[in-house]
Amino acid sequence: MSRSIGKTAGERVGSQDRIWDPAETLPREALEALQSRRLGEIVQRLAPVPFYRDAFAHREIEPREVRGLSDLWQLPFTTKEDLRRNYPLGLLAVPREKVARIHGSSGTTGKPTLVAYTRSDLETWSGLCARFLVAGGLREEHLVHVAFGYGLFTGGFGLHAGIERVGAGVVPAAGGNTPRQVMLIEDLQADALVCTPSYALHIAEVARAGGRDPSSLPLHIGFFGGEPWTEEMRAEIERQLGIRAFNNYGLSEVIGPGVAGECQGRAGMHVAEDHFVVECLDPLTLQPVPDGSPGELVFTTLTKEALPLLRYRTRDIASLDRRPCPCGRTTARMSRVLGRSDDMLIVRGVNVFPSQVEEALLRVEGTAPHYLIEVSRPGALDEVAVQVEMRPENFSDEMRHMIALRDRIDHEIHAITGVRMTVELVAPGTLERSAGKARRVLDHRRQPQ
């Protein structure tokens, strides 16, 4: 009973789409003028940094002549490799004594990529986290359970500061010992949960294993990020924990969490465009793709002091939507991350991502079965075949249902990717799995374009 009252209150609070920073609603013209001014400033500040000084010289760019957004296209890109080559802090744009904090992204091999913040950067960052927390419905009176790691990883400290900035209470639970996390959430009556989406499901699982109904936990909002996830996973988290789940996006190189986050509309994440210029580019040609088409997100930081980056290539594939949002924010919205640019396939000139096929299967089947995309070029044109493993619950004894199922998959794949693929239903367990992870793509073409 108390639970249902709690949930209702949560929904009511959450449905008031409050805006943290007036900058989020700047008219586009004013926003773009601000971006242009800040871009000019940042280029000037980067001019003495050896890496950019060389890159400007190489491209014959005179930093003082970079006046605004219209000059963006000629500025050099920055990659993760560039940061690695300049380890630990070769790209620092302020004197060492100005550095207030170091974070880093976990390199799976070798040295991590380190990033630095000044006092003012930390202030900017916490404000950006506060934006998406408030957009999702966080208020001063709430208590937030943070199960992100606290350390070099930006998740824990970033969200922690954002929550405090909003004025809400924070439980810095960090990772590990999930039964104890469940206990703390319950005993402290936490309102909101911050962690990765997969950890949210794990919390629900552990609660259930401990004999608790996870939906009876006091939580009513969740802010999840740090890894790509799907709409299906969102529905699952919401159902299991009885919360509303919000997506947010960030990467340490750009600032950490707070680069973008969802409003109540949850139709894409609002990019903090007053602090970052976002571009969506074809990863091969590096030319802009139209809004709504997937491409690689590239960010230019506009206000960072310690480690400003020009045109940082994220390798994350998403699409942009610059249409006005009913919430009143004027900033562009990015879709959830659809995949990594390294996974991209080009089929008959169209960029296709395995995650799009997965999305189509999700729409038809409710959950994504195992699948394998095979690309070949038997004649002049690329052919794509998608093998989809039958799931017992979707197997019908009647041929017309089976043909209808295949046709629906066919239709959704075409609708989402714009490419016709031959859909083949195959028996479960037929598709090869290596170490539990399924192989998604086989490209038989000799020369990938």
Add this chain to the structure above:
Amino acid sequence: MKLQQLSLFLENRPGQLRAPCEALGKAGVDILTMSLADTAQFGILRLIVKDWERARQVLEATGMVVNLTEVVPIEVDDRPGGLAAALAAIEEAGIGVEYMYAFAAGPRPGKAAIIFRFEEPDRALVALQARGLRVLAAEELLEKKSM
């Protein structure tokens, strides 16, 4: 009486038909009759077996997708026009037939058995019996085979 029919999803490649039959053979499960529906890419094998629960376990243990469907065995006269007469009764009752196949010979001399998959098996059962069609009991079909 309704019968439990097992349906299997088969890919269109060599060995797909043999595998389930072999698995059932090894487990000593008798196949009474079967029908195969196919497209260029995949097929559905429908089986009536003596012990469907055991057959299902055996097939599922080999990783096959097995679906359970209720079907109705109807006795028809084993003479020209015998099946047509039964179908006329079915049509008159306004019952849709999803598919049908023969159960070889029926349990009684001069009679054949046909397996029907109806849209509404329960309604079909009542309507057809009311129209004088003889719906066979599972035991009749199963016993005959063991003789």
